Amino acid sequence: xxxxxDLETLYAGLFQVLDGLWFVELEKQFGFDKALELDKHVWxxxxxxxxxxxxxxxxxxxxxxxxxxxxxxLEKILPISIFNKTVQFKIExxxxxxxxxxxxxxxxxxxxxxxxxxxxxxxxxxxxMGFTYYDCLARAIxxxxxxxxxxxxxxxxxxxxxxxxxxxRFTLGSKD
Numbered sequence: 001x002x003x004x005x006d007l008e009t010l011y012a013g014l015f016q017v018l019d020g021l022w023f024v025e026l027e028k029q030f031g032f033d034k035a036l037e038l039d040k041h042v043w044x045x046x047x048x049x050x051x052x053x054x055x056x057x058x059x060x061x062x063x064x065x066x067x068x069x070x071x072x073x074l075e076k077i078l079p080i081s082i083f084n085k086t087v088q089f090k091i092e093x094x095x096x097x098x099x100x101x102x103x104x105x106x107x108x109x110x111x112x113x114x115x116x117x118x119x120x121x122x123x124x125x126x127x128x129m130g131f132t133y134y135d136c137l138a139r140a141i142x143x144x145x146x147x148x149x150x151x152x153x154x155x156x157x158x159x160x161x162x163x164x165x166x167x168x169r170f171t172l173g174s175k176d
Contacts, residue, residue: 012085013107020111032121040132047136050081055141070142070172071099077141083133090164097172100150101134102164109153109165123154126166134168144173 019039026035054077058064064073075091078084078101088105112122131149138145150167 008085012082015082016086016107016111020108036124036128040128043129043133044136047083047133048140050083051077051137051140054080069096070145071097071170073141074099074138074145074170077137081137083137099170101168101170103166104164106165119154123152126152126154130166130168134170138170142172146171146173 022042023035023039026038030038055064055073058073058076064076068076071093075093078089078091086107087103089101089103092100092102094100109122109126112125117125127149130152131147135145135147138147148169148171150169151164152166
């Protein structure tokens with residue numbers, strides 16, 4: 001019998017395969033732009049539901065308490081989200097209201113390159129899907145989050161951002 005970590009890794013990979021198959025099939029039937037539009041809609045809904053359920057689970061387990069602010073909650077959610085189980089990343093806290101997230105290895109990008117997806121489409125997928133997911137995940141925790149893409153493999157092909165493939169900045173804004 002496998003360890004729970006092995007099963008978690010397996011199911012995260014299978015989830016990614018399912019997402020890729022879903023996208024490619026939509027693309028065959030409706031074209032790239034419509035497939036991307038539909039995929040963004042699905043990930044918008046999924047990210048909110050995932051954030052809500054993960055927060056609930058961590059509260060139930062006592063890993064999130066009333067003293068945890070939105071940045072701390074996001075910092076706990078990002079490593080366990082299914083979207084991030086197939087990437088390697090680093091999280092860097094920048095003060096009490098900002099969090100940096102850098103992807104250093106990405107199976108989705110590797111898969112797009114493997115099947116020969118054109119760079120302009122891969123760039124669009126990287127940015128649009130990453131932004132959609134991370135923005136919706138963060139805003140489900142606190143609607144005052146602002147999410148910024150700091151770079152992608154296509155805006156930083158030389159890797160000047162420390163070898164990361166893409167970077168995201170989560171900033172907690174005022175609740176005015």
